[in-house]
Amino acid sequence: MYGGISIIELLAMLLGDDTPADELVAKTYAESGAGGTWRAALHDGFVDRTQLPRAAVQAGGGGGAALTATAAGGSGAQNGNLEVTFLPSSQTYDGRFANNPWLQETPDFLTKVTWDNVALISPDTADALGVSSQDVVRIKVGDRALDIVALVMPGQARGSIGVILGGGRTRAGRVGNKQREWVGGGFDAYKLRTSAGLDFVTGATVSRTGTRYKIATTQEHHDIRRGFSISATIGDKEIQKKLPDLVRETDRAGFADVAYKAEKTHPYYHDHEHGRGYSLYKEQTYDGRRWAMAIDLGNCMGCNACVVACQAENNVPVVGKREVTRNREMSWLRIDRYFRGDLNDPEVVGQPVACQHCENAPCETVCPVGATLHSSEGLNDMVYNRCVGTRYCLNNCPYRVRRFNFVDYHQEFNDARNNVRKLLFNPDVTVRERGVMEKCTYCVQRIQAAKIKAKNPAPHGAGERGPIADGTITTACQAACPTEAIVFGDLSDPESRVSKLHGDRRQYELLGELNDKPRTRFLARVRNPNPELAPAGKPAGHH
Amino acid sequence: MASPSEAAAGSDGEAQAVFRGITDDVSRVALNPTPKWWWPAFGVSNLMLLCLVVSLYHLFTTGIGVWGNNNIQGWAWDITNFVFWIGIGHAGTLISAVLYLFRQDWRTSINRSAEAMTIFAVAAAGIFPIIHTGRPWFAWWMIPHPNDMGMWPQFRSPLMWDVFAISTYATTSILFWYMGMVPDLATLRDRAKERWKQVGYGLLALGWRGSARQWHRYERAYLILAALSTPLVLSVHSVVSFDFATSQNPGWHTTIFPPYFVAGAIFSGFAMVATLLVPLRHLCGLKHIIKESHIEAMCKIMIATGLMVGGAYGIEIFIAWYSGNAGEWFTFRNRVLGEYSWAYFAMVSCNVLVPQFFWIRKCRTNPWIVVGLCILINVGMWFERFVIIATSLARQAMPGMWGYFSPTRWDVLTFIGSFGLFFTLFLLFARFLPVIAMAEVKAVSPEAHAGKDHH
Numbered sequence: 002m003y004g005g006i007s008i009i010e011l012l013a014m015l016l017g018d019d020t021p022a023d024e025l026v027a028k029t030y031a032e033s034g035a036g037g038t039w040r041a042a043l044h045d046g047f048v049d050r051t052q053l054p055r056a057a058v059q060a061g062g063g064g065g066a067a068l069t070a071t072a073a074g075g076s077g078a079q080n081g082n083l084e085v086t087f088l089p090s091s092q093t094y095d096g097r098f099a100n101n102p103w104l105q106e107t108p109d110f111l112t113k114v115t116w117d118n119v120a121l122i123s124p125d126t127a128d129a130l131g132v133s134s135q136d137v138v139r140i141k142v143g144d145r146a147l148d149i150v151a152l153v154m155p156g157q158a159r160g161s162i163g164v165i166l167g168g169g170r171t172r173a174g175r176v177g178n179k180q181r182e183w184v185g186g187g188f189d190a191y192k193l194r195t196s197a198g199l200d201f202v203t204g205a206t207v208s209r210t211g212t213r214y215k216i217a218t219t220q221e222h223h224d225i226r227r228g229f230s231i232s233a234t235i236g237d238k239e240i241q242k243k244l245p246d247l248v249r250e251t252d253r254a255g256f257a258d259v260a261y262k263a264e265k266t267h268p269y270y271h272d273h274e275h276g277r278g279y280s281l282y283k284e285q286t287y288d289g290r291r292w293a294m295a296i297d298l299g300n301c302m303g304c305n306a307c308v309v310a311c312q313a314e315n316n317v318p319v320v321g322k323r324e325v326t327r328n329r330e331m332s333w334l335r336i337d338r339y340f341r342g343d344l345n346d347p348e349v350v351g352q353p354v355a356c357q358h359c360e361n362a363p364c365e366t367v368c369p370v371g372a373t374l375h376s377s378e379g380l381n382d383m384v385y386n387r388c389v390g391t392r393y394c395l396n397n398c399p400y401r402v403r404r405f406n407f408v409d410y411h412q413e414f415n416d417a418r419n420n421v422r423k424l425l426f427n428p429d430v431t432v433r434e435r436g437v438m439e440k441c442t443y444c445v446q447r448i449q450a451a452k453i454k455a456k457n458p459a460p461h462g463a464g465e466r467g468p469i470a471d472g473t474i475t476t477a478c479q480a481a482c483p484t485e486a487i488v489f490g491d492l493s494d495p496e497s498r499v500s501k502l503h504g505d506r507r508q509y510e511l512l513g514e515l516n517d518k519p520r521t522r523f524l525a526r527v528r529n530p531n532p533e534l535a536p537a538g539k540p541a542g543h544h
Numbered sequence: 545m546a547s548p549s550e551a552a553a554g555s556d557g558e559a560q561a562v563f564r565g566i567t568d569d570v571s572r573v574a575l576n577p578t579p580k581w582w583w584p585a586f587g588v589s590n591l592m593l594l595c596l597v598v599s600l601y602h603l604f605t606t607g608i609g610v611w612g613n614n615n616i617q618g619w620a621w622d623i624t625n626f627v628f629w630i631g632i633g634h635a636g637t638l639i640s641a642v643l644y645l646f647r648q649d650w651r652t653s654i655n656r657s658a659e660a661m662t663i664f665a666v667a668a669a670g671i672f673p674i675i676h677t678g679r680p681w682f683a684w685w686m687i688p689h690p691n692d693m694g695m696w697p698q699f700r701s702p703l704m705w706d707v708f709a710i711s712t713y714a715t716t717s718i719l720f721w722y723m724g725m726v727p728d729l730a731t732l733r734d735r736a737k738e739r740w741k742q743v744g745y746g747l748l749a750l751g752w753r754g755s756a757r758q759w760h761r762y763e764r765a766y767l768i769l770a771a772l773s774t775p776l777v778l779s780v781h782s783v784v785s786f787d788f789a790t791s792q793n794p795g796w797h798t799t800i801f802p803p804y805f806v807a808g809a810i811f812s813g814f815a816m817v818a819t820l821l822v823p824l825r826h827l828c829g830l831k832h833i834i835k836e837s838h839i840e841a842m843c844k845i846m847i848a849t850g851l852m853v854g855g856a857y858g859i860e861i862f863i864a865w866y867s868g869n870a871g872e873w874f875t876f877r878n879r880v881l882g883e884y885s886w887a888y889f890a891m892v893s894c895n896v897l898v899p900q901f902f903w904i905r906k907c908r909t910n911p912w913i914v915v916g917l918c919i920l921i922n923v924g925m926w927f928e929r930f931v932i933i934a935t936s937l938a939r940q941a942m943p944g945m946w947g948y949f950s951p952t953r954w955d956v957l958t959f960i961g962s963f964g965l966f967f968t969l970f971l972l973f974a975r976f977l978p979v980i981a982m983a984e985v986k987a988v989s990p991e992a993h994a995g996k997d998h999h
Contacts, residue, residue: 221947328947337942369703391676396791407613
């Protein structure tokens with residue numbers, strides 16, 4: 002595209018061979034004796050009969066218990082004898098993906114930090130060291146020192162500093178290089194890592210440097226907060242009260258009760274006793290298909306695959322660190338992460354949240370120009386062309402899933418001659434201009450493609466206006482989910498998987514008390530922790 | 545007592561002198577050479593107006609992102625400023641229409657400038673709903689208009705109702721103000737020495753000759769407009785409050801909003817009128833027309849409306865608790881005790897404690913104390929809107945999307961710029977138009993009734 006040459010071409014040229022890369026690959030393939038042609042293999046996406054032999058693996062000895070004990074209790078190490086563990090970054094791994102802005106802006110599973118690598122310190126240890134989040138600390142091990150920003154992280158082992166690798170690169174590229182504070186790029190943690198201690202080192206001293214460094218998190222962090230002590234804790238306490246309502250869970254005993262219904266466990270609001278409310282407006286009725294989603298929290302492990310898949314599918318822009326610090330990240334799908342219990346040894350719960358496609362959508366009634374409307378199949382559609390950008394829909398969305406184009410986030414790609422945009426954008430999805438609202442569409446472009454295919458005659462389509470078989474349409478997040486926690490389908494088909502899940506006794510509506518009638522339903526998680534792994538002094542179940 | 549005819553004859557001469565004095569004093573402001581204080585004041589206002597021009601240029605070319613608004617708080621300073629200015633624009637109609645219908649004669653000394661202030665405040669307010677949209681070049685879509693696509697606005701949206709409420713209010717206020725000014729413009733036309741002023745005021749005076757028939761029609765029209773405007777005093781800010789009340793956000797979704805907003809609007813409107821008139825009467829030498837008793841009357845209204853606003857704050861919190869709605873109760877606890885508590889206490893101290901000083905006579909009669917307190921009240925009323933908008937949105941139902949709004953320099957510049965627009969317009973008004981309704985002041989001055997036994 003830019004007239005460059007690939008690595009294999011360079012190697013070949015050094016050997017005096019000017020053959021283009023694709024021919025080189027085809028040639029190598031032919032010589033490998035894998036059978037068939039390179040083009041056929043490329044088309045299929047894999048080469049048949051080349052799988053690795055199945056390995057026989059057995060669970061190891063008693064190492065797990067010892068590790069658990071350390072994690073729970075931690076070492077009471079004093080400053081000067083702290084442990085430093087080196088952790089791969091969930092975004093850039095060891096730094097090799099540092100130039101990939103999608104990954105840089107994907108919030109870490111637990112810290113929700115973007116654009117930087119940090120040093121994780123447990124709340125107790127941070128108190129003892131007098132360190133708080135966004136302090137730049139100097140970590141000294143022997144004669145080596147590293148200045149890195151600290152993040153107080155619930156669940157981090159006491160006396161152990163978790164230094165995330167992968168930042169502070171100087172030749173990663175335009176995105177990945179270490180930049181100014183407002184652009185991010187992180188800190189070079191390899192300054193501390195030697196071959197003597199690849200995974201961890203001990204005897205570390207941590208001191209504050211006195212400087213502060215802004216961390217861009219996509220979720221309010223319990224330690225990054227303002228005001229006097231009541232202000233700081235009032236929100237945390239409320240989250241603990243709301244949690245059993247937002248993320249519903251039960252344990253094995255609770256689930257064994259045949260009368261268990263996740264809908265009925267409603268501790269935060271108590272008006273569920275009064276039955277469902279009535280809408281002020283005439284409610285829409287649906288004759289045909291009714292698209293819906295089910296998210297099984299029991300399967301979700303918060304791995305972010307759905308988040309990145311959605312970004313790739315729907316041309317969701319990367320906005321950069323400064324915009325993230327202003328709460329303007331654009332991801333249509335986010336994973337809310339909450340801590341429960343003792344912050345030094347918390348349980349973590351996660352919940353993927355995107356547009357719930359409410360049947361009584363609060364966003365729709367407040368738009369002055371009717372730019373967000375309901376489709377006959379129950380989708381909450383966004384008409385970008387009609388949107389003037391009052392942002393009232395965003396304010397009135399209790400799930401806060403709407404994303405506004407505060408500036409022209411695609412500015413660099415506006416030039417039609419820019420070849421990157423041909424590769425970057427999904428041609429089936431509108432690229433939104435500045436000043437318009439956007440949000441999850443349930444991958445409406447995939448739904449439409451399936452409908453068109455079903456209506457068109459054979460050989461390209463099914464040939465008749467028949468039903469779209471369950472499973473024909475997968476949303477991007479669903480396709481990427483490794484645990485199949487997300488299921489999408491048609492509620493008008495009683496046999497579809499989503500219909501079955503909507504009828505499950507574990508299903509519940511998020512914020513159901515608002516009578517928004519969301520089309521996305523969650524399935525409560527059933528916890529069944531191994532009592533032997535449960536930390537001492539803490540019951541396995543918590544209800 | 546002398547015979548009626550004698551008294552009338554004697555007092556007529558005095559009355560004529562008093563009337564002429566009023567006319568002289570008021571028209572002098574508009575017709576004399578520009579006073580020294582005016583140019584610096586106008587210069588500063590123009591500089592502030594320039595802030596608006598520059599920040600709007602930056603806003604239009606870059607996007608809403610130049611402000612601090614975010615995906616948690618879609619509205620922040622933009623709508624705060626809008627409601628702030630609309631509120632200030634309320635005193636004008638109240639003074640012109642409601643006090644007129646209730647025959648509160650003291651209003652005549654302040655009604656003209658209060659109406660002017662209303663219009664300029666509505667102008668300052670009116671820019672915000674347009675510029676706060678992401679694509680302001682399409683803001684006209686909010687106005688119903690026939691078009692080839694058959695597209696109409698969405699009438700369920702309170703923003704749509706806002707368009708009608710504010711445009712109606714602006715139209716009526718301008719008509720009321722201008723029509724009331726016609727006789728006085730004719731006076732200026734007759735007294736002007738320079739040709740361009742004679743022509744200018746002559747055009748604006750619409751051929752007013754002061755005949756009995758003209759006066760009769762004028763009085764009728766004024767009464768009709770007053771009657772039409774009176775409901776607007778209640779409706780405009782009620783509709784503005786619907787922007788919040790009809791949403792489903794805790795902190796916004798309350799039935800108390802319409803009366804609470806109206807009381808607050810009148811409260812802030814009077815505070816602004818007093819803030820402007822005290823320097824104006826001093827600088828223009830109008831102390832004998834805008835009397836201390838008039839300022840005192842405004843202070844008393846501020847005590848009353850301040851108490852209503854304070855009561856509303858209390859009731860809001862009580863209902864949040866009493867309703868048993870956990871989300872509502874959290875929003876209010878968070879408002880008072882959370883990260884934004886500084887804003888809440890700024891609001892309560894300025895709006896509830898400050899007006900209590902008006903119980904003290906000295907605070908009502910010393911105009912400069914009045915100005916100080918009124919400025920604080922307006923600060924408090926700005927914070928009231930900020931507290932309602934920004935703190936409620938900061939922590940809604942999903943803790944995963946909680947956040948804290950920080951303004952940018954462009955938020956500040958836009959707000960300063962809106963003051964620039966307001967002050968520039970007001971200074972132009974104070975320089976070139978009759979700042980006091982001469983005809984009305986004369987009609988209610990004691991001399992007009994001297995010896996008239998039928999009153």
